[in-house]
């Protein structure tokens with residue numbers, strides 16, 4: 001397997017497997033998955049329930065360790081890092097957006113957005129902060145608390161918080177799962193905009209063919225394996241591939 005990574009690749013997984021448990025009760029959640037995420041690309045991961053999407057995202061983002069295989073972020077092999085270095089890498093080089101926003105309720109919008117910088121002991125680059133805040137459409141909400149915002153606005157705060165450190169890759173786990181259709185589309189339009197405008201690399205796990213159609217490429221997992229991929233997806237083509245993969 002070629003393990004050389006070019007400067008055009010943000011993240012490279014090589015033969016990544018994850019086995020939970022031991023012996024007869026063991027579950028192979030990922031089975032030798034290899035994939036490269038090009039810098040500035042937007043990739044969606046789909047697959048039937050239990051196909052390994054969450055496990056894939058957790059291994060790719062350094063939240064979980066593969067049983068075998070390697071995960072590279074730029075030139076760094078995550079699987080060789082000790083826990084403290086991995087924690088620092090996640091904080092400084094990766095952005096996360098979850099279904100449940102995960103904002104701190106006692107902090108206002110600006111404080112939530114700049115939290116990763118404070119945790120890293122870094123000051124805010126004011127020009128970048130202003131650009132991020134204006135791109136996500138929150139310039140007039142900076143002093144509000146999360147409880148004073150709609151779900152869509154809270155997810156915009158989470159996206160701004162993920163962008164503020166200028167991460168090499170942003171991982172989004174069902175980012176529209178808690179939103180109504182219209183608000184969900186606005187959040188997806190924002191993610192697309194972040195890729196196009198900032199050249200941000202994004203990987204998103206989703207169950208929704210319409211959400212996946214905002215990506216440049218959809219990769220399909222089935223039984224922990226890379227089953228298929230689709231470039232320049234549209235919702236109908238994504239739904240058709242999912243139906244071919246079985247129940248979803």
Ligand SMILES: Nc1ncnc2c1ncn2[C@@H]1O[C@H](COP(=O)(O)OP(=O)(O)OP(=O)(O)O)[C@@H](O)[C@H]1O
Nearest residue numbers: 020021027029047048049050051052053054055056
């Ligand atoms: N901590 C764990 N211990 C044991 N088995 C696990 C664990 N986490 C996941 N699994 C198993 O690994 C397989 C893949 O799970 P995973 O959550 O990655 O799938 P998924 O595609 O994200 O599913 P869903 O769409 O339902 O969220 C499943 O069979 C699941 O039961």
